[in-house]
Amino acid sequence: MAEATPARPRPARREGEGAVLFVRDLRTYFYLPTRGRFLRAVDGVRLAVKEGETLVLVGESGSGKSVTVLSVMGLVTAAPGVVSGRIWYRPPGHEDPVNLLEGLERFARFTPGPPVGVEKDNRRWLKWHEAGMRERRGRDFAMIFQNPRNALHPYFTVGQQVSEVIRRRSPELSAGEAVAEARAWLAKVHLDAPAKRLGDYPHNLSGGMCQRVMIAMALAARPAVLIADEPTTGLDATIQSRVLDLMEEMKATLKTTTIVITHDMGVARRLADRVAVMYAGRVVEEGPAPDVLNGRYEIKHPYTHGLLYAIPSAGDIREKRRLGTIEGDVPDLSRLPAGCQFADRCGMKPPGREHLCDAEEPGLDAPVPGHRVRCWRHLRHPSEGGAAP
Amino acid sequence: MSRFLELALEPSAWQRVRSWPLHRTVATVFGTGMATLVVGVYVASVLKVLPHDPDAMDLGAVNALPSAAHLLGTDFVGRDLLSRIMVGTQAFFLPGLLSVSVSLLFGSLLGVLAGFWPARFDTVVGLLLQLLESLPKLVLILLVVALFRADIYLILLVVGITNIPAAAELLRARIAVLRRKSYIEAAIALGLPPSRVILKHVLWLHGRGLVLIQATIGMGEAILIETSLSYLGFGVQEPTPSWGNMVALGKDYFFRGELWLSTVPAGAILLTVLGFHLLGDALLERLEASGA
Amino acid sequence: MLKRIRRALLREGTRTAVLFLLVTMAMFVLLNLAPGDPVALYVNVQNLSPPEVEAVRHELGLDRSLPVRYGVWLSRLVQGDLGHSLRSGRPVTLELWRTGWRTLLLAGSAMTLTLLFAAVTAYLVAMGRHPLWASGLTALGYVLSGLPVFWLGYLAIYLATTRFHVLPLMMGAGAPPGNWAFFLVPVVVLGLGNGTVSEVTRHLRTHLQGVLGEDYIRTARAKGASLWRHLYKDGFVMPLSSLLANKIPYVLGGAIVVEQVFNWPGMGRLTWQAASDRDYPTLLGVTLLAALIVRTGHIIKEAVQVAVNPQLAD
Numbered sequence: 001m002a003e004a005t006p007a008r009p010r011p012a013r014r015e016g017e018g019a020v021l022f023v024r025d026l027r028t029y030f031y032l033p034t035r036g037r038f039l040r041a042v043d044g045v046r047l048a049v050k051e052g053e054t055l056v057l058v059g060e061s062g063s064g065k066s067v068t069v070l071s072v073m074g075l076v077t078a079a080p081g082v083v084s085g086r087i088w089y090r091p092p093g094h095e096d097p098v099n100l101l102e103g104l105e106r107f108a109r110f111t112p113g114p115p116v117g118v119e120k121d122n123r124r125w126l127k128w129h130e131a132g133m134r135e136r137r138g139r140d141f142a143m144i145f146q147n148p149r150n151a152l153h154p155y156f157t158v159g160q161q162v163s164e165v166i167r168r169r170s171p172e173l174s175a176g177e178a179v180a181e182a183r184a185w186l187a188k189v190h191l192d193a194p195a196k197r198l199g200d201y202p203h204n205l206s207g208g209m210c211q212r213v214m215i216a217m218a219l220a221a222r223p224a225v226l227i228a229d230e231p232t233t234g235l236d237a238t239i240q241s242r243v244l245d246l247m248e249e250m251k252a253t254l255k256t257t258t259i260v261i262t263h264d265m266g267v268a269r270r271l272a273d274r275v276a277v278m279y280a281g282r283v284v285e286e287g288p289a290p291d292v293l294n295g296r297y298e299i300k301h302p303y304t305h306g307l308l309y310a311i312p313s314a315g316d317i318r319e320k321r322r323l324g325t326i327e328g329d330v331p332d333l334s335r336l337p338a339g340c341q342f343a344d345r346c347g348m349k350p351p352g353r354e355h356l357c358d359a360e361e362p363g364l365d366a367p368v369p370g371h372r373v374r375c376w377r378h379l380r381h382p383s384e385g386g387a388a389p
Numbered sequence: 390m391s392r393f394l395e396l397a398l399e400p401s402a403w404q405r406v407r408s409w410p411l412h413r414t415v416a417t418v419f420g421t422g423m424a425t426l427v428v429g430v431y432v433a434s435v436l437k438v439l440p441h442d443p444d445a446m447d448l449g450a451v452n453a454l455p456s457a458a459h460l461l462g463t464d465f466v467g468r469d470l471l472s473r474i475m476v477g478t479q480a481f482f483l484p485g486l487l488s489v490s491v492s493l494l495f496g497s498l499l500g501v502l503a504g505f506w507p508a509r510f511d512t513v514v515g516l517l518l519q520l521l522e523s524l525p526k527l528v529l530i531l532l533v534v535a536l537f538r539a540d541i542y543l544i545l546l547v548v549g550i551t552n553i554p555a556a557a558e559l560l561r562a563r564i565a566v567l568r569r570k571s572y573i574e575a576a577i578a579l580g581l582p583p584s585r586v587i588l589k590h591v592l593w594l595h596g597r598g599l600v601l602i603q604a605t606i607g608m609g610e611a612i613l614i615e616t617s618l619s620y621l622g623f624g625v626q627e628p629t630p631s632w633g634n635m636v637a638l639g640k641d642y643f644f645r646g647e648l649w650l651s652t653v654p655a656g657a658i659l660l661t662v663l664g665f666h667l668l669g670d671a672l673l674e675r676l677e678a679s680g681a
Numbered sequence: 682m683l684k685r686i687r688r689a690l691l692r693e694g695t696r697t698a699v700l701f702l703l704v705t706m707a708m709f710v711l712l713n714l715a716p717g718d719p720v721a722l723y724v725n726v727q728n729l730s731p732p733e734v735e736a737v738r739h740e741l742g743l744d745r746s747l748p749v750r751y752g753v754w755l756s757r758l759v760q761g762d763l764g765h766s767l768r769s770g771r772p773v774t775l776e777l778w779r780t781g782w783r784t785l786l787l788a789g790s791a792m793t794l795t796l797l798f799a800a801v802t803a804y805l806v807a808m809g810r811h812p813l814w815a816s817g818l819t820a821l822g823y824v825l826s827g828l829p830v831f832w833l834g835y836l837a838i839y840l841a842t843t844r845f846h847v848l849p850l851m852m853g854a855g856a857p858p859g860n861w862a863f864f865l866v867p868v869v870v871l872g873l874g875n876g877t878v879s880e881v882t883r884h885l886r887t888h889l890q891g892v893l894g895e896d897y898i899r900t901a902r903a904k905g906a907s908l909w910r911h912l913y914k915d916g917f918v919m920p921l922s923s924l925l926a927n928k929i930p931y932v933l934g935g936a937i938v939v940e941q942v943f944n945w946p947g948m949g950r951l952t953w954q955a956a957s958d959r960d961y962p963t964l965l966g967v968t969l970l971a972a973l974i975v976r977t978g979h980i981i982k983e984a985v986q987v988a989v990n991p992q993l994a995d
Binding site for chain 2: 696700703704707711712714715716816819823824826827828829830831832835838839842843876879880883887927930931933934935937938941952953955956957959960961964965967968971972975976979
């Protein structure tokens with residue numbers, strides 16, 4: 001008797017169980033024609049965000065954090081762009097997730113090599129992908145950016161820009177009702193004199209006020225997932241703190257699923273439920289915030305360790321100790337070595353097993369449930385038998 | 390489907406050129422080729438290296454289409470068109486160079502002044518620019534022609550003068566951008582005399598591109614103006630050939646269906662101006678991509 | 682917004698007045714640099730007897746010093762007295778009035794066509810849509826910009842008369858109304874052949890590509906908002922208004938040639954005739970009117986840009 005086979009392969013339920021957004025093996029490459037090489041901005045990223053959770057993506061410039069979320073939003077237009085991967089999105093109230101990158105195989109063929117080969121019809125892919133994503137942006141997904149003064153349109157008033165989002169979300173509302181709701185949102189983000197602000201242009205506002213407007217605009221869409229790309233970068237320190245206060249408040253009251261991107265560990269500390277650390281286009285550590293951000297936690301990627309110890313403590317400052325640094329430089333994303341990407345800068349290689357670090361790149365596995373790390377210190381290579389180190 | 394291939398080694402210069410978008414390669418090759426051709430033809434015509442005497446009439450072979458004897462055919466009195474086209478370059482070549490030199494020389498001067506001392510010179514340059522922009526060039530030229538005389542050098546000198554503010558503005562804008570760049574500040578802070586900074590870093594590195602762009606666009610403009618003027622009857626007069634008056638002469642034959650007479654010089658104008666425009670635009674694109 | 686526009690108009694108005702003063706000064710200097718008796722610039726000396734010539738000389742203040750002459754000349758100018766055509770004897774203002782609006786019609790329509798062509802091409806290239814059409818139109822634009830407009834006129838007439846039979850064989854003087862081809866053909870020739878098409882297209886394309894890379898466009902995309910709504914003001918209205926103001930002189934210059942080719946009774950043909958006849962008062966009148974038209978274009982541009990961009994008000 002033949003077994004009934006499923007019509008299409010089911011997503012890995014166990015892995016991304018309960019996740020609103022589950023990114024699997026995402027690769028986004030850019031081609032440098034003058035050098036004949038690929039810039040591997042996102043090179044096999046795995047991320048999962050549960051409902052109501054705030055995931056903070058941490059990493060320095062060039063680690064691929066922004067490109068990752070831009071790929072999720074479908075905002076990467078340069079060629080070749082997204083070349084492989086799955087982005088599983090489970091809309092609120094639905095059981096089954098959808099793959100946002102549905103159909104990518106029809107337009108892109110990726111051979112890992114070496115040498116890496118990509119065949120892609122970017123124009124058609126973008127046309128195909130845009131049709132689906134355009135509907136979701138501003139409804140399921142909302143995004144706020146850094147440099148809020150540049151991110152708001154200079155020719156439209158604050159009121160017009162916020163109302164636009166509201167009317168798109170709820171087309172049944174009249175213009176007046178949309179404006180009224182816009183004013184309510186401006187008040188909710190603690191913008192002073194919201195009624196007056198409705199008629200102001202972005203150049204009349206300060207950076208901090210603009211960021212509040214952006215937050216209001218994003219929240220007014222009532223998104224399933226809110227993405228914040230470096231929301232405090234570019235603002236004065238005191239303003240940063242106030243914007244973080246606002247985001248904490250929004251997190252407590254609205255409980256929106258959120259992804260925050262930052263290079264500032266302080267932001268992670270205040271907002272994160274879970275933290276993912278990115279390096280050279282990959283996630284190298286991912287786990288609950290208290291564990292990842294705790295320098296003394298037993299499972300730690302050497303890069304995370306370096307980041308945490310680079311921040312001076314009050315005692316360090318008092319005693320004028322030397323700042324902790326991570327030796328070496330960020331790798332050239334077009335010339336990535338074999339083996340672990342961090343090997344040349346790592347000062348914590350597992351004793352007796354250093355050869356593994358240069359030979360093969362570890363996978364992002366979980367030595368402890370719920371906490372993943374990409375490091376041979378904590379993982380066992382298949383060639384080695386026995387218990388985990 | 391676009392195929393992206395990763396190369397194992399650093400690409401060679403040839404491979405780097407191959408990576409240029411098609412339109413840029415075509416533009417640069419065609420433009421440079423045309424520019425060289427024009428210079429070559431001009432020199433040949435001055436040295437009188439011509440297939441035929443441009444004034445020699447052969448009434449037996451009138452309005453002939455291209456043949457072995459006359460590669461581009463003959464005109465309505467049997468004069469060889471190819472030779473006349475070649476001599477036609479003399480009508481615009483030197484005057485065009487004059488126009489370009491005048492606008493570049495004075496334009497650079499004004500541009501540097503306005504760029505480094507904006508307080509004093511900005512309004513002057515701006516006002517001058519607006520003044521000269523308000524007048525259509527052809528109108529001004531006709532006025533000059535009526536008041537003085539229809540001398541092509543004078544006319545293109547006037548054109549050169551009218552282009553001074555544009556050249557100045559180009560350089561001033563570039564300087565304004567560069568001044569804010571940190572490395573200029575650093576150079577001056579290190580004690581380098583500002584004049585040396587200007588000369589070496591600003592003019593030499595960035596000026597070259599701008600000069601080339603102005604030169605190509607200026608020559609293209611010179612050709613169009615000279616030919617329009619001689620078409621209208623004000624520039625070079627018969628029997629001296631100019632591409633403009635050659636087109637005018639072929640007018641009646643054109644409406645009778647004999648298109649060749651007017652089309653040959655028009656084609657020459659098209660190819661030359663096209664070449665200069667394409668070259669200028671390709672240069673401008675490279676400049677904008679690299680520096681701005 | 683209206684307050685901004687009013688302020689901008691006032692500002693541009695004063696600037697126009699200043700510029701006009703400078704233009705008249707420049708013209709005056711030019712006039713007096715010319716060789717020959719200055720009286721010949723105002724009247725046809727051959728038609729008058731010597732005492733009459735002297736009378737005119739005295740009346741125009743030509744026997745006085747330079748600044749006085751400028752003053753006299755300028756005062757007549759602002760009163761609307763541009764002198765009389767040396768050829769027809771009619772007042773120059775009348776001639777300009779008669780022919781000016783015809784040229785404005787021709788040049789205005791032609792300019793619209795140029796900008797439309799450039800806008801469509803630039804949009805297709807910048808957005809990456811229909812790459813074949815985009816490349817084709819760009820190439821066409823380059824070719825059109827290199828072709829001499831007078832030859833293009835010949836070609837158009839040839840095609841219109843012999844191939845398509847929309848125009849009669851003899852192109853007589855004047856433009857009889859009703860026959861749309863009489864108007865359309867010169868407009869198309871001037872609009873596409875005035876030599877600025879490729880430059881305008883390139884300018885628009887570069888500008889559009891710049892705008893598309895702006896942060897606020899990325900935000901608009903992230904909001905799922907209509908891209909066009911966020912794009913058209915900065916990407917089209919602003920550059921098109923600038924280009925309109927900057928390229929009018931070229932279209933007016935091209936009109937001289939096109940009007941000659943098509944025997945169109947406009948200001949351009951008047952200029953050409955006046956240059957041939959050495960009709961100085963007419964030439965001067967044309968120059969001033971052209972400057973006025975160009976300046977008006979700039980004023981319109983300022984008003985439009987101030988209305989669209991709230992940052993310009995300050």
